[in-house]
Amino acid sequence: MILGLTGGIATGKSTVSDIFRNEGIPVIDADIAAREAVEPGEKAYQDIINHFGLSILNEDGTINREKLGEIVFNNEKERKVLNGIVHPAVRQKMKKEAECCKKDGHSLVVMDIPLLIESDLFHMVDDVLVVYVNETIQLERLMERNSYSEEEALKRINAQLSIEKKRSYASYVIDNSGSREETQQQVKRLLKKFENN
Numbered sequence: 001m002i003l004g005l006t007g008g009i010a011t012g013k014s015t016v017s018d019i020f021r022n023e024g025i026p027v028i029d030a031d032i033a034a035r036e037a038v039e040p041g042e043k044a045y046q047d048i049i050n051h052f053g054l055s056i057l058n059e060d061g062t063i064n065r066e067k068l069g070e071i072v073f074n075n076e077k078e079r080k081v082l083n084g085i086v087h088p089a090v091r092q093k094m095k096k097e098a099e100c101c102k103k104d105g106h107s108l109v110v111m112d113i114p115l116l117i118e119s120d121l122f123h124m125v126d127d128v129l130v131v132y133v134n135e136t137i138q139l140e141r142l143m144e145r146n147s148y149s150e151e152e153a154l155k156r157i158n159a160q161l162s163i164e165k166k167r168s169y170a171s172y173v174i175d176n177s178g179s180r181e182e183t184q185q186q187v188k189r190l191l192k193k194f195e196n197n
């Protein structure tokens with residue numbers, strides 16, 4: 001079974017992914033696949049330079065993520081261009097990794113995909129798990145983690161479907177508003193449920 005794990009920016013997907021990993025469940029992470037897809041030498045890297053220009057590079061030739069983020073979270077059209085360049089490579093990488101996990105005998109694999117719902121990637125997973133916190137906590141945690149102003153944080157939150165809407169697509173919800181321990185207990189309960197089915 002492939003469990004699609006999603007949620008809003010900073011609602012706790014990585015936190016929940018780490019709990020799954022600690023329980024021995026493999027997690028395939030779209031953010032990591034997206035970073036690998038834009039490394040120098042990759043096709044997406046060249047496509048990004050062709051469209052956004054050399055000014056989005058660091059001195060060492062890698063992509064300056066802060067600069068690119070500034071552009072795409074201020075301009076929906078540019079964000080769509082970037083998504084069109086990066087997402088096909090990400091999907092391909094994730095499918096390959098999932099095949100490897102299956103071959104290794106894992107019956108449960110988690111795919112952490114922030115834009116699972118926005119990009120209509122339901123075909124890649126069997127069930128959808130949403131990591132939820134309310135919008136006030138989401139904003140607070142994003143501002144604190146990334147040292148963003150409220151404006152910067154809201155731009156990133158508003159580049160996605162709202163967490164309330166995402167929740168309505170979920171087969172399972174982990175509420176990450178409480179302590180990390182409470183979240184861990186919810187994940188453990190969910191795994192027990194899967195074992196008993």
Ligand SMILES: CC(C)(COP(=O)(O)OP(=O)(O)OC[C@H]1O[C@@H](n2cnc3c(N)ncnc32)[C@H](O)[C@@H]1O)[C@@H](O)C(=O)NCCC(=O)NCCS
Binds near residue numbers: 064086114156
């Ligand atoms: C714009 C970029 C360079 C900013 O990099 P940065 O290191 O600051 O952020 P990071 O990649 O760690 O993403 C953090 C979170 O932002 C959100 N996010 C990222 N890209 C997008 C996007 N295109 N649309 C909406 N939300 C996004 C996700 O919730 C993600 O978990 C980078 O996010 C990127 O290349 N995005 C396009 C690829 C993409 O869609 N990645 C998300 C999953 S496939």
Ligand SMILES: Nc1ncnc2c1ncn2[C@@H]1O[C@H](COP(=O)(O)OP(=O)(O)OP(=O)(O)O)[C@@H](O)[C@H]1O
Binds near residue numbers: 012014180
């Ligand atoms: N239960 C919790 N209590 C307090 N802080 C938390 C809790 N869960 C996560 N956090 C903090 O909230 C922030 C966001 O969590 P995390 O990085 O797991 O979110 P994410 O959904 O993976 O983010 P992104 O969309 O950017 O990848 C982090 O700083 C994390 O340490």
